[in-house]
Amino acid sequence: MDINQFLADRSRLMRASEIRELLKWVTENVISFGGGMPDPSSFPAKEIIEITRDILTTKAEKALQYGTTGGILELKEELIKFMGKVGIKVDGPENIIITVGSQEALDMIGRLFINPGDCVITESPTYLAALQAFRIYGPRIVGIPMDEEGIRVDVLEDTVRKLINDGGKPKFIYVIPTGQNPTGITMNMERRKELLDIASRYDLLIIEDDPYGYIYFGDGEPPARLKAMDGEGRVIYLSTFSKIAAPGLRLGWVAASKEAIRWFELAKQSIDLHTSTLNQYIAAELLRKGIIEKNIPRIKEIYRTKRDLMLQALSEYMPEGVTWTKPSAGMFIWLTTPEKIDTTAMLEIAIKKYGVAYVPGKSFYPNEDRHNDMRLNFTYPTPEQIFEGIKRLAMAIKEVITQ
Amino acid sequence: MDINQFLADRSRLMRASEIRELLKWVTENVISFGGGMPDPSSFPAKEIIEITRDILTTKAEKALQYGTTGGILELKEELIKFMGKVGIKVDGPENIIITVGSQEALDMIGRLFINPGDCVITESPTYLAALQAFRIYGPRIVGIPMDEEGIRVDVLEDTVRKLINDGGKPKFIYVIPTGQNPTGITMNMERRKELLDIASRYDLLIIEDDPYGYIYFGDGEPPARLKAMDGEGRVIYLSTFSKIAAPGLRLGWVAASKEAIRWFELAKQSIDLHTSTLNQYIAAELLRKGIIEKNIPRIKEIYRTKRDLMLQALSEYMPEGVTWTKPSAGMFIWLTTPEKIDTTAMLEIAIKKYGVAYVPGKSFYPNEDRHNDMRLNFTYPTPEQIFEGIKRLAMAIKEVITQ
Numbered sequence: 001m002d003i004n005q006f007l008a009d010r011s012r013l014m015r016a017s018e019i020r021e022l023l024k025w026v027t028e029n030v031i032s033f034g035g036g037m038p039d040p041s042s043f044p045a046k047e048i049i050e051i052t053r054d055i056l057t058t059k060a061e062k063a064l065q066y067g068t069t070g071g072i073l074e075l076k077e078e079l080i081k082f083m084g085k086v087g088i089k090v091d092g093p094e095n096i097i098i099t100v101g102s103q104e105a106l107d108m109i110g111r112l113f114i115n116p117g118d119c120v121i122t123e124s125p126t127y128l129a130a131l132q133a134f135r136i137y138g139p140r141i142v143g144i145p146m147d148e149e150g151i152r153v154d155v156l157e158d159t160v161r162k163l164i165n166d167g168g169k170p171k172f173i174y175v176i177p178t179g180q181n182p183t184g185i186t187m188n189m190e191r192r193k194e195l196l197d198i199a200s201r202y203d204l205l206i207i208e209d210d211p212y213g214y215i216y217f218g219d220g221e222p223p224a225r226l227k228a229m230d231g232e233g234r235v236i237y238l239s240t241f242s243k244i245a246a247p248g249l250r251l252g253w254v255a256a257s258k259e260a261i262r263w264f265e266l267a268k269q270s271i272d273l274h275t276s277t278l279n280q281y282i283a284a285e286l287l288r289k290g291i292i293e294k295n296i297p298r299i300k301e302i303y304r305t306k307r308d309l310m311l312q313a314l315s316e317y318m319p320e321g322v323t324w325t326k327p328s329a330g331m332f333i334w335l336t337t338p339e340k341i342d343t344t345a346m347l348e349i350a351i352k353k354y355g356v357a358y359v360p361g362k363s364f365y366p367n368e369d370r371h372n373d374m375r376l377n378f379t380y381p382t383p384e385q386i387f388e389g390i391k392r393l394a395m396a397i398k399e400v401i402t403q
Numbered sequence: 404m405d406i407n408q409f410l411a412d413r414s415r416l417m418r419a420s421e422i423r424e425l426l427k428w429v430t431e432n433v434i435s436f437g438g439g440m441p442d443p444s445s446f447p448a449k450e451i452i453e454i455t456r457d458i459l460t461t462k463a464e465k466a467l468q469y470g471t472t473g474g475i476l477e478l479k480e481e482l483i484k485f486m487g488k489v490g491i492k493v494d495g496p497e498n499i500i501i502t503v504g505s506q507e508a509l510d511m512i513g514r515l516f517i518n519p520g521d522c523v524i525t526e527s528p529t530y531l532a533a534l535q536a537f538r539i540y541g542p543r544i545v546g547i548p549m550d551e552e553g554i555r556v557d558v559l560e561d562t563v564r565k566l567i568n569d570g571g572k573p574k575f576i577y578v579i580p581t582g583q584n585p586t587g588i589t590m591n592m593e594r595r596k597e598l599l600d601i602a603s604r605y606d607l608l609i610i611e612d613d614p615y616g617y618i619y620f621g622d623g624e625p626p627a628r629l630k631a632m633d634g635e636g637r638v639i640y641l642s643t644f645s646k647i648a649a650p651g652l653r654l655g656w657v658a659a660s661k662e663a664i665r666w667f668e669l670a671k672q673s674i675d676l677h678t679s680t681l682n683q684y685i686a687a688e689l690l691r692k693g694i695i696e697k698n699i700p701r702i703k704e705i706y707r708t709k710r711d712l713m714l715q716a717l718s719e720y721m722p723e724g725v726t727w728t729k730p731s732a733g734m735f736i737w738l739t740t741p742e743k744i745d746t747t748a749m750l751e752i753a754i755k756k757y758g759v760a761y762v763p764g765k766s767f768y769p770n771e772d773r774h775n776d777m778r779l780n781f782t783y784p785t786p787e788q789i790f791e792g793i794k795r796l797a798m799a800i801k802e803v804i805t806q
Contacts, residue, residue: 001606001608001635001636001637001660003608003660003662003663003666004662006516006574006575006608007515007516007666008514008515008516008517008518008521008540009518010514010518011514011515011516011666011669011670014666014669014670014672014673015669016669016672035469036469037468037469038468040463040464040467040468043463043464043467043468045459045460045463045467046459048455048459048467048681049455049456049459049460052451052452052455052456053452053455053456056448056449056451056452057448057452060443060446060448060451061443061446062651063651064443064446064448064451064649064650064651064652065440065441065443065446065649065650065651066438066439066440066645066650066651067651099675100503100653100675100678100679101675101676103673103674103675103676104674104675106673107673107674107675111411111413111414111539112410112411112414113409113410113411113414114411115411115412115413118411129672129673129676132672132673133673133674135673136514136673137411171409172409203404205406205409232404233404234404242469246467246468246681247467247468247469247680248465248466248467248468248469248470248679248680248681249467249679249681250503250675250676250677250678250679250680257404257406259406259407260406263406263410263414263417266414266417266418266419267414267417269417269419269532269535270417270506270509270510270532270535270536270538270539271506271507271510271536271674272502272503272504272506272507272510272653272675273504273506273532273653274653275503275653276503276651276652276653276679276682277650277651277653278451278649278651278652278682279679279681279682
């Protein structure tokens with residue numbers, strides 16, 4: 001029986017992640033900068049053992065039972081306090097929904113807002129899995145270029161104006177303001193204000209994806225969240241426990257206006273009823289007991305140290321003509337080789353001959369055709385692997401440059 | 404800012420579950436047969452405490468980390484053995500995907516297979532949340548009537564033939580063969596064979612939703628799963644840990660052909676990346692240690708006892724003209740009142756005046772207009788509540804009959 005005859009048209013829009021496909025060559029001897037995984041030494045495993053014991057001793061009948069679609073009250077209340085500390089004011093639990101990681105929130109955003117042919121705006125390059133989530137719903141994605149200070153708001157405004165004139169007002173602007181994926185760039189304060197101002201003047205929605213804001217490891221504090229400056233309820237704010245606790249829990253959240261959250265609840269009801277009750281109780285306790293807050297400085301320290309190591313290795317080994325970003329948050333460095341190199345084509349040589357892997361930059365661009373960037377993860381590999389891996393990568397680049 | 408202006412057309416298809424809306428009147432003094440929750444005394448809480456401790460002591464770096472989209476190998480291998488015991492032969496782990504409850508599988512089925520306007524077939528009445536999941540994708544849903552032996556395969560064949568003649572070949576037939584929701588009816592063996600035969604002759608997909616097969620509490624064994632008799636890879640089989648372990652874990656699985664599972668993985672990747680790794684390890688251990696198998700007879704006993712109690716109370720209190728099903732599996736009894744009664748209209752009286760709640764039958768029908776059924780859950784209420792609640796319900800019905 002041929003399953004393909006039964007497929008809906010939208011299934012043809014589903015593509016296997018290129019990352020996963022390309023990384024199938026990775027064997028034990030390959031050092032991979034390809035993933036996007038946190039350092040497992042940062043997981044509060046012992047604390048979760050204790051918390052699980054307490055929860056299942058005192059309220060198993062709730063923690064193992066079905067729950068409400070929006071999420072458990074205890075967790076939402078802890079999140080209100082947690083976000084409050086970074087200046088995000090949330091009126092109440094009706095302004096929050098708990099999701100299966102941020103990815104589920106991205107899918108729901110596509111589901112709720114995108115009609116086929118609708119225009120949506122992202123940074124360019126942007127998070128690959130957001131592009132994947134949106135694309136199922138058939139949008140036209142318009143990428144706005146970035147520089148070292150974040151999204152180019154001047155280009156953004158020109159683009160929005162043009163789109164509106166052409167009758168194609170964008171449904172939303174998706175941004176990762178702090179430690180952007182894949183570039184590691186943090187949008188400066190001026191740009192943030194300008195972005196909110198544009199959204200207000202042209203009556204647009206902003207999706208603020210903030211997986212890394214709580215583990216900003218630059219000097220001082222990161223610039224205020226867009227959500228913290230959102231006077232008009234235009235910002236739909238996403239974050240996750242994947243980087244401040246553990247990705248294996250599959251827990252994220254959305255903070256937005258009550259009206260928006262009600263729509264997310266309707267969507268989620270038919271997607272998966274609700275997020276794991278047990279895991280929600282675990283996260284609520286990790287917050288309530290201050291375990292996450294105590295863990296955050298440790299995570300920052302791990303990330304900062306590994307970033308510094310990678311930056312040091314890069315300056316040491318990379319040939320002339322190669323440039324890279326200096327992230328103050330996030331998990332990635334974005335490296336640009338001379339124009340001559342096609343990083344997708346180079347990957348096979350890098351893996352098979354030099355034993356090092358990365359993600360080619362191409363698929364992070366919503367609609368630009370660029371071929372000479374790559375994304376490097378510095379949080380998962382060990383210090384030794386970082387040094388050795390960058391050395392190998394430099395050799396691969398040198399070989400391809402001189403070809 | 405008005406969020407509604409940004410919504411996609413499909414969002415208008417999202418409706419709040421009528422169950423949830425109607426049950427908002429339920430207060431502490433109301434006995435509710437409205438939910439669909441298992442008896443919390445059946446949850447293996449102590450065992451999960453121990454298992455979590457073991458997992459997080461020995462492999463926290465895996466159990467708290469990101470995992471593959473399809474699910475962890477350990478769980479898939481346990482599921483192969485588990486399904487093998489009921490006659491379902493699965494070639495290997497590539498034939499299984501782990502989902503966030505069965506609900507996620509239902510959503511993915513809609514996403515993968517339904518184009519707007521496509522025809523899909525269900526039993527009538529059928530599971531409300533399946534209807535909700537499919538409806539987002541804009542199908543025409545055709546319900547096939549049931550009798551006490553299950554779906555009317557004669558009507559099914561006539562319908563399929565007519566649909567094909569009209570150029571509208573159905574995308575799939577969705578059935579819950581054992582302990583059907585909402586009726587509690589178990590499809591007999593002959594009907595199962597006939598259903599598979601029709602699927603084969605007309606080249607159709609079958610979705611077999613089997614949440615209750617493992618806790619069948621009728622005499623002897625339940626008739627073989629459709630999947631166990633599926634020689635042509637036509638059956639996409641769904642089941643869940645919600646009834647054999649605990650719904651709060653949000654774990655379900657799909658078993659199907661490799662080709663089909665590959666499509667589910669593509670869909671799931673952009674929906675939520677993967678299901679909670681920790682919870683998957685917990686389920687794998689619950690199976691490996693035989694805790695689920697040891698728990699199943701206890702669950703059956705609880706369910707059988709409560710069903711018997713409800714049946715007894717029904718015969719004792721219900722007035723003439725009221726009929727109900729006698730389920731050998733599942734969590735529900737389907738009750739039909741005299742034509743005169745509109746169970747949706749009656750609900751307010753039942754709750755406010757008599758302190759008892761149920762789910763009106765209307766919304767379980769994909770396209771029939773029937774108003775005098777209701778669904779009663781017997782697994783969650785206590786024995787006292789079952790007796791007292793049915794007594795109250797009988798009084799409400801008597802009042803409305805004589806109005």
